[in-house]
Amino acid sequence: VSQRDDEQLLVDARRDTDAFEAFYRRHVATVIRFAARRSTSPDEVVDLVAAVWLEVVASIDRFDPKRGKAVPWILGIGANLCASDARRRAREREAANRLTGQRVLEEDEYARLERELDAAAVAPQILEAFEQLPPSERAIAELTLVDGLSPTEASAALGIRPSAARMRLARAKRKLHATIDWPELTQEVSP
Amino acid sequence: MKSAQSGFEERLLPILVEDLRERQSSSTARPRSQGHRGRWTAALAAAAVVVVVGLVTSSGPEDAPLTFVVTSGAMTPTLAVGQHVAVDPSAYRSAAPARGDIIAFTIPAYPGLVAMKRVVGVAGDTVEERSGNVFVNGRALDEPYASLDTYSGGPWVVMPGSVFVMGDNRPDSNDSRYSMGQIPITDILGEVLLGVTPEDAPQPPPPPVVTQSP
Numbered sequence: 001v002s003q004r005d006d007e008q009l010l011v012d013a014r015r016d017t018d019a020f021e022a023f024y025r026r027h028v029a030t031v032i033r034f035a036a037r038r039s040t041s042p043d044e045v046v047d048l049v050a051a052v053w054l055e056v057v058a059s060i061d062r063f064d065p066k067r068g069k070a071v072p073w074i075l076g077i078g079a080n081l082c083a084s085d086a087r088r089r090a091r092e093r094e095a096a097n098r099l100t101g102q103r104v105l106e107e108d109e110y111a112r113l114e115r116e117l118d119a120a121a122v123a124p125q126i127l128e129a130f131e132q133l134p135p136s137e138r139a140i141a142e143l144t145l146v147d148g149l150s151p152t153e154a155s156a157a158l159g160i161r162p163s164a165a166r167m168r169l170a171r172a173k174r175k176l177h178a179t180i181d182w183p184e185l186t187q188e189v190s191p
Numbered sequence: 192m193k194s195a196q197s198g199f200e201e202r203l204l205p206i207l208v209e210d211l212r213e214r215q216s217s218s219t220a221r222p223r224s225q226g227h228r229g230r231w232t233a234a235l236a237a238a239a240v241v242v243v244v245g246l247v248t249s250s251g252p253e254d255a256p257l258t259f260v261v262t263s264g265a266m267t268p269t270l271a272v273g274q275h276v277a278v279d280p281s282a283y284r285s286a287a288p289a290r291g292d293i294i295a296f297t298i299p300a301y302p303g304l305v306a307m308k309r310v311v312g313v314a315g316d317t318v319e320e321r322s323g324n325v326f327v328n329g330r331a332l333d334e335p336y337a338s339l340d341t342y343s344g345g346p347w348v349v350m351p352g353s354v355f356v357m358g359d360n361r362p363d364s365n366d367s368r369y370s371m372g373q374i375p376i377t378d379i380l381g382e383v384l385l386g387v388t389p390e391d392a393p394q395p396p397p398p399p400v401v402t403q404s405p
Contacts, residue, residue, distance in 0.1 A: 017208045028200045057210045080286040086315045109198045135289035159285035161254045
């Protein structure tokens with residue numbers, strides 16, 4: 001099998017389940033880390049990972065490689081899902097229902113996810129500060145400051161204009177600054 | 192990769208593949224992103240109205256902010272009468288409107304008007320107002336941005352595909368509590384960008400478009 005790039009794989013995945021499977025295996029670990037940074041228990045990680053991928057499949061026709069890369073796109077789907085409590089809850093319920101019967105985590109799997117949580121650990125006061133942000137600012141702030149996307153990637157991921165993203169990010173940083181002492185925040189304030 | 196060989200990811204994969212197969216068989220020619228298209232139809236309709244009235248020059252590329260002048264006091268103190276505001280038409284392309292967002296939207300009953308209100312409830316929420324205090328899903332909102340009234344109404348359940356909006360100037364706002372009703376997401380033009388002054392937005396000065404809430 002020749003190595004298709006992520007974007008081609010995700011486009012092909014609309015019609016080709018093998019392409020989807022390849023894409024999924026390549027990036028499920030990234031989504032697990034994304035979820036671990038937003039979760040406090042292994043069960044939460046599982047629910048969120050499942051919810052994000054269900055949403056990815058539901059939106060797969062909308063991926064447009066001209067607008068951005070595939071991985072920021074799936075993280076954007078995740079961030080948008082997290083920004084909407086109702087939608088996230090609905091997706092997680094759906095995921096939990098459909099994984100029923102196979103949902104209990106094996107002990108070693110539990111341990112593995114706990115290691116993911118430890119590795120992803122964000123200080124509780126930082127998480128709390130993010131929680132105070134309005135959802136639209138929180139999504140862009142988390143994608144850039146926590147997940148490490150560039151502001152441009154994050155704006156493409158969220159489907160907003162880069163200038164809108166920069167404004168939201170600047171606003172978010174001002175608010176985060178007011179709550180926590182986080183020196184890194186000052187380093188990359190966009191013009 | 193290694194971790195994908197075992198664990199819940201493996202159990203999740205067949206569910207996703209099943210969904211994908213279902214999509215493939217049911218939607219070989221589904222138009223992309225219907226909601227998006229609906230919003231653009233609404234945005235174009237609104238733009239067409241202002242162009243006809245001759246108050247706006249061409250509205251530019253698809254992601255350019257729409258600009259308006261506030262003529263109604265229903266959103267004071269957040270939006271002042273006479274204030275120029277920018278609306279981001281791409282804000283809800285992939286994200287749903289969230290509680291607390293201020294949105295601009297059209298009202299089919301008032302062609303040509305653009306209203307701006309705050310989203311208080313999203314689909315599935317239960318909204319209630321008791322003596323001026325607003326409760327969403329049973330939890331009282333802390334609303335430092337609003338000037339409150341003493342109204343009691345609801346509970347209202349927010350319908351799928353809609354949002355429940357209120358003006359920040361509660362005593363003087365027609366909104367989802369009254370005849371305006373819930374706002375279909377397809378009528379939303381975009382998110383009002385607060386704190387966007389002409390210096391922030393790399394735009395020509397806002398044209399004198401007159402908009403007003405009924």
